[in-house]
Amino acid sequence: MTGLAVREGNVAAYKFTDLHFDKLRMLVAETTGISLSDHKRDLLYGRLTRRLRALGLQDFDQYIALLADRPDDELQNFINAVTTNLTSFFRENHHFEFLANELFPQLEKQGRARGMRIWSAGCSTGEEAYSIAMTVREYFADAGAMDIKILASDLDTSVVQTAANGIYDQSRIEGMPPERVKRWFQRGSGSNAGKVRVRRELAELITFRQLNLMQAWPMQSMFDVVFCRNVVIYFDKPTQSRLFNNFASVIKPGGHLIIGHSETLHKVCDRFELIGKTIYRKPD
Template structure:
């Protein structure tokens, strides 16, 4: 039976407030009132199957430290929308300006480090890997690594597996599809898998950006796109300060099309089109 507002289970403002308090504290994501229906929609299956329809019981489990439920909640709330070569101008910038610059600067060490922070299901780091392999002649004589991290364990696993529906790569030109993806056959018909040459460049890892980072860096480039939109300004400021500190001097930061460092961080110079260069302190 469906109750008030057509909802199957009782979901009060108090439930919503408990859930959003946990989500903000653990992910930095601020859930506005407008997100109440979304939260209900994303959790209702779990509430039905595991909690006999009781949001109370679910909220208690989360607040009492039940790790499985906390993880379920975080995974359910994070928005994982992504695509191969999303905001393609960033990859063009990388190919045309940044990679030639890095190849000149790094003749000695031959070491390039890139971080895709908030990598979702892997399309972003794989797009980086394709760009690097296409633009760096003799890349196997260089020490190039991409770190790909996300808070959501499911998407990190998906990225690591590197398996996508064929439709996900339909926007890529034919030569790229052929060069970088294997077509699934038989029971894998309709699926593609990224080739090992791309996977070799990437290390996938689960990481909450608000927690301590196990890696020291430095990174030459950080992609953190469409991640901080749901964070409040203070959280954004702190995160960008940490990015500035873990980048090489003059390293580059790429953010999402609707994001900005205006009044958030003074540690970067804007180069246009949401590309930034780190400034000395």
């Protein structure tokens, strides 16, 4: 494919050459770990033209120059534009059932539930972390006094902000059992009609942070469970391998790593054993 302007109805189009695509996807890979295949060309174009328009730029040459010359101004917007943030409450529900039916009873029996640390790595807009918090609170009646902490991180600053706000369209909780909705969400009224806010008891278990998994991790503590679901799907295998090995270094012996439905550690990382559907355990 060569680089003539892509038509977008009546909206002004920009010339997007193979060279533009290659330079930009290289920058995506370097900064995020995400490797974009050839068929992601239109997707990248579509997402970045919004940035060109917002900045009033004439073409992709100007945009690439801006990223090189003033990364402090634009690199984060660029990253936010290229991430894919699809998520939902209790997505892949069997992972939350595993926590409630197997892991929490086990840790409780071993006296290891107090001080439990859980990391939602690549948390997007926060639904995963709040689902973990609901599962914790529903299992441990006195969770607030047990020093249980959930870290929720993502490299995209706009989704981390949404996650920390904890306000969602009501449509996001459709299908959730009514008793759960009643217990954990407040319905908005007036200008917030049609929205729900997660209750303070959930939010207070969670710390939200911007964190790029490809860069050094500042955390001091070791984790009992790491959720890293549907994040590495666009990483190449060596990048996945590096990341999963890094997780192995911050997960306690006997701790767990939970990944997404289309992901696997097979031939990528041998520091965990598979104990359930996309659920891995680090040996003692």
